Amino acid sequence: MPESADKIRLDKWLWQARFFKTRSLAAGVVRGGRVRVNGTRAVKPAQQVGPGDVMTFPQARQIRVVRLVCAGVRRGPASEAQTLYEDLTEIKDDVPPAPRYEGKGRPTKKDRRIIDLDRSRTLE
Template sequence: MQPDPRASIRLDKWLWHARFFKTRSLAARQVSSGHVRVNGKRVSKPAHAVGAQDVLTFVQGDAVKVVRVRDPGTRRGPAPEAQTLYEDLTEPAPRDTAPPAPKYEGKGRPTKRDRRKLDLDKRGPLE
């Protein structure tokens, strides 16, 4: 079944249907604060109409999401149904390359001397 290209839905409602936000009011607040772009243009009205082939850019948590609307949808269904409403264009985030936290090899809390040693190992002697 091909989605009707003329069909449209409110932006806040679509974000809620697609399960990007837990409540519709959270989606509306995100749009109202100007943190959502539709086809590269900033949108500040939650009632802005979106339809098939529109590209949305918004922040969700710590990541920037870029999605293409496939279908306006008719209800907020289960997650597998919600995932059919969009195509995720977000590039995968690079793996965190930070070194792991140093481990204290002893038992209990480190002494002041051990703590200094851990700090020197982490920063290096010249800092």
């Protein structure tokens, strides 16, 4: 069965586009059923994808939605990898940042005592 040159394995493309550090990590996400291609769940890493396909998958703590622009030839630098896809992910500005101590670095022992006293007062 002849394959067209513009089609590529799903796991290989995810790796070449630098969404995953290794190809086996990309294959594991696909095998786990966490990748959708054009709205259909992909369960085989060898599924062929081509230009125009829309993929939805988790990456870190966000859900990525990308449209494949072209199949890559190699895993190149990040600037080259960004030309392989068009990012359709919705940007969420309302997500609060991780809570941090207002000062610089870790709180001191004295600061922790004050924090603990404030917590015990709110419980009463």
